[in-house]
Amino acid sequence: MNTIDLNHRCAVVTGGAQGFGRAIAERFVASGARVAIWDHDIAFAEKTAKEIGGDVVTAYQVDVTDPTAVDHARDATLAAFGKIDILVNNAGIAGVNKTVWDTDYEEWRKVLRINLDGPFICCKSIVPAMIAHKYGRIVNIASIAGKEGNPNAAHYSASKAGLIALTKSLGKELASYDITVNAVTPAAARTAIFDQMTQQHIDFMLSKIPKGRFVLVEELAAMVAWLASEDCSFSTGAVFDISGGRATY
Template structure:
């Protein structure tokens, strides 16, 4: 594992209890950061924090309600890094069979959530004139996956949010970037049909899903001071699916 210096930094990782989020928390902690796990499943998050160790604290959070911001500031004194990772896949159906409430649920968590978290935390970063925001989007946000219009649209929206916010904050040493991974074998697969999983795998030239540790490595660099001139950008990690 290459060394990334996050010593003295305080990070928030939404959805940090499992999957991509857990891997990011683990890599951040190994890199010297203090980490706040924001997750709706507090019990699982506590288990994760105990196993990872370091200065890791758990805050039970619905990402559309950021009351935990003040608690995080009280615990750590500042917020340097925000990783908007929490998300759901939703039910796999074509557009004309997708229930409106299902559409709204996916957009609420996957797009409204990151917007609300950024809105709450960016003012704190502006005060200290430093920050790194990394949004976990998806290859689906670039290409659109069939039978996943709500998920694809939410991730496309997150990519656009990244570009807009990156431009707004570029002069303040607050950098905002997104990553667009191919799927990984995490709990989110439980929400998908096997047909949809097979479709995603068939699109990846490397003929495997991304490993959570691979994504965490990219996110750690984007969250560090070494990432100093990239903002509003979208970093591909799709095993060759997106070559543009």
């Protein structure tokens, strides 16, 4: 594992109890950072925090769709760490696999609330603290689906496309500060999110990846760690592909 310097940095990772989020939190700890795991499942988050970080990882119960809950978690994290240098907007759901015309409106809204409203709410809450501290790194976990639009996953695809656009807009807004905002667009990984998908949809995603396998959570975490580092100082409002050759742009 290559060394990435996150010494003395303090990070928030939403949805950090498992999957991509856990791998990112682990890589951050290995790189010297303190990590606040924000997750709706506090028991799971506390278990993860204990397993990977001991006294450098703290778990908070947070519903990222609730602005008040996010503000409370921000205040608690700032009280514990003194600052928030890094925000990784990772919390997300896949939703059920159906055509647009068979998708219930509330199912559409649920996916958009968590996958797009959540990152907006977290950014809105934390960015002023980064501005005051004169430093920040924001990494949004989007998806190749946000570029291509997966069939039978319009809500998920639209939410990730929206997150890419949010990344570009906020990156421009913060370009005059030492705060970068970037997105990553991974292909699927074998995580718990697969439990929400049909086997047909999983097979479809695999068939689209030229490397012939799903991305490893550790591979994504390595890319995120660099984007969250001080070395990543000039790339902002950008989208970093990690799709095994699937992306065409």
